[in-house]
Amino acid sequence: xxxxxxxxxxxxxxxxxxxxxxxxxxxxxxxxxxxxxxxxxxxxxxxxxxxxxxxxxxxxxxxxxxxxxxxxxxxxxxxxxxxxxxxxxxxxxxxxxxxxxxxxxxxxxxxxxxxxxxxxxxxxxxxxxxxxxxxxxxxxxxxxxxxxxxxxxxxxxxxxxxxxxxxxxxxxxxxxxxxxxxxxxxxxxxxxx
Numbered sequence: 238x239x240x241x242x243x244x245x246x247x248x249x250x251x252x253x254x255x256x257x258x259x260x261x262x263x264x265x266x267x268x269x270x271x272x273x274x275x276x277x278x279x280x281x282x283x284x285x286x287x288x289x290x291x292x293x294x295x296x297x298x299x300x301x302x303x304x305x306x307x308x309x310x311x312x313x314x315x316x317x318x319x320x321x322x323x324x325x326x327x328x329x330x331x332x333x334x335x336x337x338x339x340x341x342x343x344x345x346x347x348x349x350x351x352x353x354x355x356x357x358x359x360x361x362x363x364x365x366x367x368x369x370x371x372x373x374x375x376x377x378x379x380x381x382x383x384x385x386x387x388x389x390x391x392x393x394x395x396x397x398x399x400x401x402x403x404x405x406x407x408x409x410x411x412x413x414x415x416x417x418x419x420x421x422x423x424x425x426x427x428x429x430x
Contacts, residue, residue: 263331263332263367264333264334266369267337267370268371271378271380271386273417274336275292276414284418285331289332294344297309306349310352321363338356338360366406370397
């Protein structure tokens with residue numbers, strides 16, 4: 238049997254969780270392949286003393302070890318959501334995401350000509366407060382999960398267009414690795430400070 242004190246305590250706990258989630262700020266590092274997103278996300282998490290989530294689609298593609306197709310888009314989106322939510326539950330104040338569903342939308346449209354509507358809707362609902370769009374001004378590094386060295390400009394333009402379509406706040410991050418990190422850290426401090 239629930240007591241009045243127990244119910245009140247549960248309400249305070251739920252209110253505290255809601256308030257802490259409302260204060261949680263999310264920053265997503267995004268952009269086309271081989272632009273240093275994972276490196277930058279990890280560096281920013283260290284800089285700000287916070288948590289970060291890994292890009293699910295990369296792990297999924299490496300695990301599958303054969304070319305992806307349209308049937309992979311929804312499992313990738315669900316995995317991305319699950320990974321983000323796991324990290325966000327433990328975050329306090331700021332969380333850094335190594336991509337999010339915006340990336341899933343961009344790649345689904347690029348490779349397969351469409352994105353399932355529920356993913357598009359979820360991407361809009363889960364927009365980060367700030368996007369750090371990594372420019373393509375660093376060398377492309379081949380690996381088994383990458384396949385578009387010739388389409389870097391096209392993909393960068395697709396990411397820019399999608400962020401614009403969503404009216405997302407974003408900053409383009411370019412230059413040397415050190416310049417990227419400094420620009421990104423300053424953007425976070427300025428935008429979310």
